[in-house]
Amino acid sequence: MLRRKLFLRTTLLLSVALPLAVSAAHSAYAAGDVVVALDNNVIGLDPADLNDNLSMTATRTMLQGLYGFDKDMKLIPVLAESTDASPDALSYVVHLRKGVVFHDGAPFNALAVKTSFERAMNPENHLKRAALYDPIKTIEVVNDNTVEITLKYPFGAFINNLAHQAYAISSPKAIAEYGKDLGRHPSGTGPYKFVSWATDTLKVGKNEHYWKPGLPGVDSITIRSTPENGARLAMLQAGEAQYIYPMPPELVKVIERDPKVDVVAAHSIYARFVALNVMRKPFNDVRVRQALNYAVDKNAFLKVVFGGYGVVLDAPLPANLSGYSKQPTGYPYDPAKAKALLAEAGYPNGFEAPLWGGNSTISQRGMQFLQQQFAAVGVKVSVEPLEAGVAAAKVWNVKAPEDATTLMYYTGWSASTGDADWGLRPLFYSKAFPPNLFNVAYYANPVTDAAIEAGLTTADPVKRTEDYKTAQAQIWKDVPWVFLVSDDNLSAKSKQLSGIYVLPDGQMLMEEAALK
Amino acid sequence: MLTYLARRLAGTIPVLLAVSIFVFGFVHALPGDPARLEAGPEASPADIEAIRHDMGLDGPIWTQYLRWAGNTAQFKLGRSSKTRQPVAEVIGERFFPTLWLTIVSMIWATVLGVGIGVLSGVGRGRWQDKTGMVFAISGVSFPGFWLGLLLIDLFSVRLGWLPTGGYGSWQNFVMPSFTLGLSVAAVMARFTRSAFVEIMAEDYVRTARMKGVPERLVAWKHTLRNALIPVITLTGLQFGFLLGGAVVIETVFSWPGLGRLLIDSVSFRDYPVIQAEIMLFSVEFVLINLAVDVLYAVANPEIRLK
Numbered sequence: 037m038l039r040r041k042l043f044l045r046t047t048l049l050l051s052v053a054l055p056l057a058v059s060a061a062h063s064a065y066a067a068g069d070v071v072v073a074l075d076n077n078v079i080g081l082d083p084a085d086l087n088d089n090l091s092m093t094a095t096r097t098m099l100q101g102l103y104g105f106d107k108d109m110k111l112i113p114v115l116a117e118s119t120d121a122s123p124d125a126l127s128y129v130v131h132l133r134k135g136v137v138f139h140d141g142a143p144f145n146a147l148a149v150k151t152s153f154e155r156a157m158n159p160e161n162h163l164k165r166a167a168l169y170d171p172i173k174t175i176e177v178v179n180d181n182t183v184e185i186t187l188k189y190p191f192g193a194f195i196n197n198l199a200h201q202a203y204a205i206s207s208p209k210a211i212a213e214y215g216k217d218l219g220r221h222p223s224g225t226g227p228y229k230f231v232s233w234a235t236d237t238l239k240v241g242k243n244e245h246y247w248k249p250g251l252p253g254v255d256s257i258t259i260r261s262t263p264e265n266g267a268r269l270a271m272l273q274a275g276e277a278q279y280i281y282p283m284p285p286e287l288v289k290v291i292e293r294d295p296k297v298d299v300v301a302a303h304s305i306y307a308r309f310v311a312l313n314v315m316r317k318p319f320n321d322v323r324v325r326q327a328l329n330y331a332v333d334k335n336a337f338l339k340v341v342f343g344g345y346g347v348v349l350d351a352p353l354p355a356n357l358s359g360y361s362k363q364p365t366g367y368p369y370d371p372a373k374a375k376a377l378l379a380e381a382g383y384p385n386g387f388e389a390p391l392w393g394g395n396s397t398i399s400q401r402g403m404q405f406l407q408q409q410f411a412a413v414g415v416k417v418s419v420e421p422l423e424a425g426v427a428a429a430k431v432w433n434v435k436a437p438e439d440a441t442t443l444m445y446y447t448g449w450s451a452s453t454g455d456a457d458w459g460l461r462p463l464f465y466s467k468a469f470p471p472n473l474f475n476v477a478y479y480a481n482p483v484t485d486a487a488i489e490a491g492l493t494t495a496d497p498v499k500r501t502e503d504y505k506t507a508q509a510q511i512w513k514d515v516p517w518v519f520l521v522s523d524d525n526l527s528a529k530s531k532q533l534s535g536i537y538v539l540p541d542g543q544m545l546m547e548e549a550a551l552k
Numbered sequence: 553m554l555t556y557l558a559r560r561l562a563g564t565i566p567v568l569l570a571v572s573i574f575v576f577g578f579v580h581a582l583p584g585d586p587a588r589l590e591a592g593p594e595a596s597p598a599d600i601e602a603i604r605h606d607m608g609l610d611g612p613i614w615t616q617y618l619r620w621a622g623n624t625a626q627f628k629l630g631r632s633s634k635t636r637q638p639v640a641e642v643i644g645e646r647f648f649p650t651l652w653l654t655i656v657s658m659i660w661a662t663v664l665g666v667g668i669g670v671l672s673g674v675g676r677g678r679w680q681d682k683t684g685m686v687f688a689i690s691g692v693s694f695p696g697f698w699l700g701l702l703l704i705d706l707f708s709v710r711l712g713w714l715p716t717g718g719y720g721s722w723q724n725f726v727m728p729s730f731t732l733g734l735s736v737a738a739v740m741a742r743f744t745r746s747a748f749v750e751i752m753a754e755d756y757v758r759t760a761r762m763k764g765v766p767e768r769l770v771a772w773k774h775t776l777r778n779a780l781i782p783v784i785t786l787t788g789l790q791f792g793f794l795l796g797g798a799v800v801i802e803t804v805f806s807w808p809g810l811g812r813l814l815i816d817s818v819s820f821r822d823y824p825v826i827q828a829e830i831m832l833f834s835v836e837f838v839l840i841n842l843a844v845d846v847l848y849a850v851a852n853p854e855i856r857l858k
Contacts, residue, residue, distance in 0.1 A: 077816070079635050087591075162606050167596045219636060235645045235719060235808035262717065262806045266701045270716045274708040425584025425821050433588050471588075471597050 068255035070533060070549050073262040073277040078238050081230070082219030083204040084156035085163040092201045093544040094259055097240045098139070099206060099224030102130055102149070103199035107537040107545055109305065109356065109454050111199050115144065115225060119198075125190035125495040130198075132181045136247045138207035139230070140223045146177040151208040153185075161216075165202035168453075190493040192500050196358075196455035201543065227252040227547045236261040253535065253550035272297055272528055278551070279536050281527035281544065285343025288526070296531055301345045301524040304450065305357045305540040307459070309349070310391070310406065310518035311445045311477040315437055318387050319444075325515040327377035329367035331413045332406060336369075338521045341402045346523035352460065352511045354522035356540045359456025359491075359504040363512045367519065374413040386414025392431070393446035395421035403446050406518075417444065434470045437478050445476050450541045456504040461488050464511050479516035483507075557842070564838045571834045572624070576617050579826050586821035590633050607633055607823070624831065630824040634817070639828045642813070646797075647832075649719050650809040653732065653801075654794040656725055661733035662740060662787055669744020673779075674771050676749055684741055691738025696731050700804035703727045717806035728805040732798055736790050743786050747779035754778075780851045788844035792837045 076090050083095040102116035113119075115136060120129040136144040155161060157169035171191040176184045187194065197203060210223035222230050225247065228240035238259040242252055260277065262268040265284040269291065271277040283299060291297055312319040312328065319325060334348040353360040378386060393403045403419040410417050422430065434440045451459035462473040465488050466480035487507035491500045525538040535548030587604035604610050608619065623630065629639035672684035707727065708716040714723050751757065752775055760774050761767075797811025810829060817825040 085636075159602065162599075162602050164591060164599070164603075167599055170596075216636070235649070236806060237718070260718065260806065263812070264697075264701075264803045264806070267704060267717055267804055267806060270701075270704045270709050274712060274716055276708075276716055423584075424819050425582060425586075425589060427584075428588045429584045433585050471600070 068551060069258065070254050070256070070279065070536075070546075070551065071258045071260060071271075071277040072279045072281070072536065072544075072546070073260050073268045073271045074281055075261070075263055075265075075268065077236055077261045078233065078259065080219040081222040081233065081238075082163070082206075083201045084165045085219055086202070087164050089542045094238055095204060095222065095224075096201060096226070096543060097228040097257060097546050098222050098226040098230055099201075099204035100226050101198060101201065101203040101205060102132075103195055103203075105199055105454055105539060105545075107539065109540045111196065111358075111454065114199075115149075115205065116198070119195060121195070121495040123495070125192045125194065125493060126187050128185045128187075128194060129178065130183050130185065132183065133247065134181055136225050137245060138209065138223050138225055139243060140207050140209050142207045142209040142223075144205070144225055145180045146183045147180075148208045149183050149205055150175045150177055151211060152205040153203070155206075155211055156202070165200075168197055168200055168202045171197070190495075192492050192495045193453065193455045193457040194495070196453040196457075200453050228257060231256065248547075251547060253548065257546055257549060269528070272530065275530070278530040278533040279527065280529070281525070281538055283526040283528040285345055285526055288343060291528060298529055298531055300527045300529060300538070302527070302538050303356045303540055304346070304522055304525045304542065305354050305454065305459070306448050306450045306522055306542070307349060307352070307354045308402070308448045308520040308523060309446075310520070311442070311447065312516060312518065313440060313443050313476070313478055314514075314516050315440070315478045316443055318381065318383055318389075321381045322515060323377045323381040324383065325518075326367065327374040327381070327413065328410065328415065328518045329515055330370045330374040330377065331415070332409045332518060332520070333369040334520055337402070337405055337409075338523070340405050341398065342521065342523040343526075345526055346521050348521050349519040352464070352508050352517075352519070353456060353504075354459075356522070357451055357456060357459050358454060359459070359501055361501075361505040361508045363509065367515075371413050378413060378415070383414075386416065388416045388418070389443050390420050391417040391444045391446060392420050392422055392427070392442060394427065395423050399446065402520075406446065431476055432470045432474070437469050440470070440476075440478060442476050447476075449474065452541055454541065456500070457488070457491055460484075460504065460507055460511075461492075464488070464507070464516070477516035479511075479514065481510055481514055483510045484514075557846075560842050560845075564835075564842075567838060568831070568834060572621055572831060573617070575827055575830045575834075576620060579823055579830075580613060580616075582818070582821060584821050586633055586823055589821050609823075620827065624828070629828045632817075632822055632825050634820045634822045634825070639824045642825055643810070643828055643832065646808050646810050646813050649807060650795060650797050650811075653725065653728055653798075653807065653809065654791065657729040657733035657736065657794065658787070658791055660729070661737035661790075664733075665737035665740025666744045666783060668737070668741040669783075670748055670771065670776060672741065672745040673748030673752065673775075674767075676745075676752075681745075684745070688738040688741040688745075691734045691741075694734065696735070696798075696800045697804050699734070700727065700731045700801065703731065704804070717804070719806075719808050724805075728801050728807055731804075732794065732801045736794075739790070740783065740786065744779065744783050747782045748775060751775045751779045777851060781848060784844055784847050784851060788840045788847075792833075792840045795836050795840075796833050 074090055078094045079088055079091045080086055081095055083099055086092055100114050104112055104114040106112050115133050117131045117133050132146060138144060153175050156163055157166055157172060171187045171194060172185060173188045174186045178184050204224060206218060207223040210221055211218060214221045227243055227246050229243050231239040231241045239256060241256045262271060265287060268280045269287055272280045288299055312325050314320055338344055338346050350366055351361055351363045391403055393399050400421050407417050407419050431442050431445060449463060462468050463475055464479055464484055465475060466485050468475040469478055470476060484507050487503045491503035494500060525542055527538050532552045535550045537545045539545060587600050587607060591600045591603050631638055632642050668684040668687060672681040675681050704716050707714040714726055718724055757770060757774055760770050797809045799811035799815055801807060802809040802812045814829050
């Protein structure tokens with residue numbers, strides 16, 4: 037009997053004590069190794085075959101383009117020194133940086149640019165970003181350090197395309213050697229070299245021959261996938277990670293007073309909005325669309341959904357996107373005016389409509405807030421979160437505008453080229469209805485169309501700004517959206533770390549990473 | 553015995569065939585176009601068509617099935633439409649973390665669960681029974697994600713003893729396997745206890761006691777062995793379930809397992825991966841069932857394998 041009791045006690049004791057008895061031998065990262073915890077997995081490392089920010093971020097550590105962005109998303113030359121554009125925006129002569137080598141030892145030169153671009157644009161390779169290369173007709177090697185790119189049609193924003201990560205240049209040697217598997221053997225000219233990538237962890241190491249003197253300042257960067265918000269934060273608190281992104285706004289309070297970490301709020305080029313199908317009743321009436329804009333307290337929306345981090349949209353483009361033009365009058369919160377406009381439009385008692393959107397927690401929170409705001413002016417919307425695949429089928433894969441069942445769609449857009457064209461054309465151009473692009477409001481206005489087209493056919497920045505100003509004024513007047521907010525990219529970092537930045541488009545720069 | 557095994561294994565073929573038709577039909581009936589999802593919002597319709605052709609999704613559905621079933625039978629699983637990695641590799645690199653986590657969790661959970669169950673059964677109504685059942689009820693009632701986050705907060709953030717998550721060294725196993733195994737141990741304890749109590753009331757147990765067999769032998773030899781049959785069934789079932797991955801544990805502890813892979817693949821409509829994963833789960837279940845049947849015979853020689 038005694039022995040049995042003893043056994044029981046030992047068992048119970050063990051079950052409690054087991055986790056306690058474990059020694060503390062983790063967080064053995066050497067100085068100079070930075071761990072960045074992100075919310076998802078890297079999908080691939082071939083920038084011409086990616087469309088998610090996280091994988092693009094990963095490729096940015098290793099692969100560079102002719103142009104790129106600085107931390108404020110200003111266009112800067114990277115592997116190019118300068119470019120001469122013809123006035124008709126059809127020909128671009130790019131002068132290349134000299135003395136740069138790829139990680140695998142191949143020299144960077146005009147032929148490397150040609151090889152990399154031609155691989156990406158070749159339709160037989162079926163790469164996801166081939167569409168971004170669509171304007172290119174030919175790439176000619178002028179001499180070792182000069183390429184001439186000729187376009188099929190005038191494209192004023194072409195240099196912005198060159199800055200897109202999809203235009204990052206891969207080593208011609210790696211292209212020849214790995215073919216279809218290039219995405220698992222990246223070789224570029226960037227500050228870090230590929231080390232390993234397996235199950236949720238990507239590691240890149242210092243490029244000793246990097247062409248920018250003195251960089252990079254750390255030995256390696258490890259990107260770890262940590263999907264759970266609380267666990268990601270715990271990694272930072274436990275010192276296992278030095279940078280985490282995204283930082284969930286609702287958890288800011290938890291670490292605000294932690295002396296070892298900083299919360300970083302960086303402006304984004306995200307625009308959050310509700311697209312209203314202007315071809316359908318009741319949204320075909322501009323007064324209804326105005327009413328819905330007056331019905332939402334956008335500052336409260338920002339506070340409730342994004343913890344107050346961000347700004348209210350005051351133009352169709354977010355303030356950090358090039359070509360943004362602030363509109364003189366906004367749509368301030370005014371439920372009385374909203375009700376009056378609805379009555380004027382023939383809906384004194386409001387109406388009912390489904391509100392679609394994504395199914396993430398934060399997206400549902402946004403929709404619920406809107407539901408409550410609309411209800412206050414008599415508009416009863418039902419919140420219908422759509423799973424990604426369902427959204428693709430119901431929203432994007434619509435064959436013709438008449439078949440569209442989208443009425444109100446809560447979503448967001450970030451122009452991946454950092455240029456006004458990609459912030460307007462996919463969303464407001466009459467040739468951008470699904471399935472071609474993302475004009476889910478089915479908005480069409482000849483003035484807007486003409487301005488968007490004019491902005492494309494010149495490379496003159498002053499003229500382009502003028503065109504986009506016209507387009508934005510017209511769109512603001514036509515209100516195809518409920519314009520909401522541009523939320524910040526929230527991240528958090530160890531105080532010892534500097535030099536890692538989240539760009540306005542949600543991708544990250546790690547070139548200047550340094551540890552104190 | 554060997555002929556029995558061979559016959560049982562042959563018998564699984566029609567089962568797997570039926571499962572394959574069901575899986576294929578189910579996956580293809582999901583709303584959403586994988587080509588569209590892969591291409592992303594900025595792609596042109598021509599790009600999407602090209603990708604669809606690439607994925608082999610452009611013929612009639614039955615030719616698509618035959619092609620897939622034929623390839624699968626030869627273990628040609630194709631490439632993931634999301635990462636373009638071979639499917640065998642995608643699943644392979646997550647199968648072992650799931651398998652090891654399952655084995656570690658099952659071992660301690662079974663030992664502890666059966667132990668507590670026996671002690672509770674023997675001391676029915678006494679303090680050890682009450683303590684054991686408090687453990688069992690708490691074990692099943694703790695939500696995994698909550699317990700997981702509490703553990704992380706205590707052992708990683710405050711004490712710094714264990715890594716918050718990831719996969720690699722043995723330290724990485726401690727918290728996930730504890731969280732995962734706790735509810736299993738609790739269920740085991742309850743199950744063992746009730747089986748035990750039932751057997752204790754049997755005539756042969758009374759006979760053994762009357763013969764003067766020591767109480768300890770009555771419990772561990774006469775009773776436990778017979779009480780094991782339902783416990784083996786439960787162990788097999790739990791094992792099969794855990795091999796399917798544990799989404800919550802994998803998410804909280806950033807564990808590279810099969811559960812999250814399945815969820816990710818479904819939301820991406822990564823047909824090759826979803827299909828291969830579900831087929832793998834079916835094969836696992838079939839094999840576990842077989843193992844359970846064999847173990848019955850080991851535990852109770854009265855059961856003959858025919």
